[in-house]
Amino acid sequence: MYEQNTPPDESAVQRQDAIDINDFVFAATGARVRRLTLPDGTHWFPAVDVATDLGYANTRDALRHAVSQKHTTSLGDLARTVDPVDGSCKIAGHRLKKHMKMVNLLGLVQLVNGCTKPEAEPFKNWVSEVIVTVQRDGSYSLEPAPVQPAPGGGTAYVMPQQVADAIVRLEERNVRADEMLLAFQEERGELLREISRSQGVIAAALQQIATALDRPAVGQRPAARAESTPQELLAAWKAKNLVVTEDIHAVAAYLAPALLRGGAQYRLEEIAARTGLAQARVHDCVRMLLKRGCMRQQGCTPEGAPVYVLP
Structure with missing residues (x-):
């Protein structure tokens, strides 16, 4: 906090x-x-x-x-x-x-x-x-x-441009750090998957032994899969340090429900009206969400509104 x-x-x-x-x-x-x-x-x-x-x-x-x-x-x-x-x-x-x-x-x-x-x-x-x-x-x-x-x-x-430039440089530094962390997490994830596969082989062997001995083996219950919610999506972005200011969080929170439904189709002025932010600030926040890979633009509606979807 x-x-x-x-x-x-x-x-x-x-x-x-x-x-x-x-x-x-x-x-x-x-x-x-x-x-x-x-x-x-x-x-x-x-x-x-x-x-x-x-x-x-x-x-x-x-x-x-x-x-x-x-x-x-x-x-x-x-x-x-x-x-x-x-x-x-x-x-x-x-x-x-x-x-x-x-x-x-x-x-x-x-x-x-x-x-x-x-x-x-x-x-x-x-x-x-x-x-x-x-x-x-x-x-x-x-x-x-x-x-x-x-x-x-x-x-x-x-x-002031100097302050804005400093923020951009610091956020880019954080993005690079996030990329390094993501690479490490992917390596760790692959190692965990390999361990899981090994455990699966061991569990299958134990099951065969238990069957041969006519003894019931202890089964594993599959983990329940939770539905993704806007709150979970925002929490995931925040955990990766992709949402770094209150303004970006406000724009992200407004777009998240539509993104999870398949696509957000909002003009900048509509987002500004719903979040209470200046339109220029909304433009900066949307650009940062696109730059950090939180979402991507997939064309425009016939009315000219940009369409944003999850990557």
């Missing part, structure tokens, strides 16, 4: 991040980091998660040398901020411990700037470009997305 959220506070002012926080942190650290979001919209991350993913040998030293004290706190203090009575219990339910050190988004960026992993360079370069732009022009702003969400959903922005 990569995201930990506290119950929403209806009295708090709702705030929408200009860049999806999961995408932002993934581009910065190269990993999915657990997150605690307070009712006021501020994000906090376990320092040990961030430091480990960035290659720091010692979390305490990393915080002391790289992070300003005002950008770190203990989880116990945050728990009391969320709920003075039983906040600690709620946090414990998220598999976080009260003594853990937490960093806010500024602290996370400071840890990134202090690390030496090559994967962090694109993000650090973007941060430097933002600073230079502010110094030169007095401000830095994102381009509004060409397709905006429904009224009342806030303004959507185009992700």
Whole structure:
């Protein structure tokens, strides 16, 4: 579980991040980091998660040398901020411990700037470009997305190209790792099949011996074959790290039932309307599902809607 959220506070002012926080942190650290979001919209991350993913040998030293004290706190203090009575219990339910050190988004960026992993360079370069732009022009702003969400959903922005490129490179790295893991699993599967065939030969020999001795042999019940469901399909994609962001998961969850029925025939605008995502974001998510082999396109309907099927 990569995201930990506290119950929403209806009295708090709702705030929408200009860049999806999961995408932002993934581009910065190269990993999915657990997150605690307070009712006021501020994000906090376990320092040990961030430091480990960035290659720091010692979390305490990393915080002391790289992070300003005002950008770190203990989880116990945050728990009391969320709920003075039983906040600690709620946090414990998220598999976080009260003594853990937490960093806010500024602290996370400071840890990134202090690390030496090559994967962090694109993000650090973007941060430097933002600073230079502010110094030169007095401000830095994102381009509004060409397709905006429904009224009342806030303004959507185009992700900076440097951040998008970093995400693509990291996802491609994960794909290569998945391919290596898949090859290993195939080799392991072949070995298990060979063992199974050997066990079948032994079982047949034992059956013959039992028949010759006029003794009943212990039979094996065939394993029940479960029907494939959309939830199982999504779980399989997630286990292989093919669904890496909430947006991709939302699009995949919408397409999965139709894919299992034989084919999904939806226009991008229809998916956008049902998922609440911007059409441009839906296009990116569908492209990633196709690229990762979760599905493939099999022509179009007479009306022009693309037809997606399982590979």
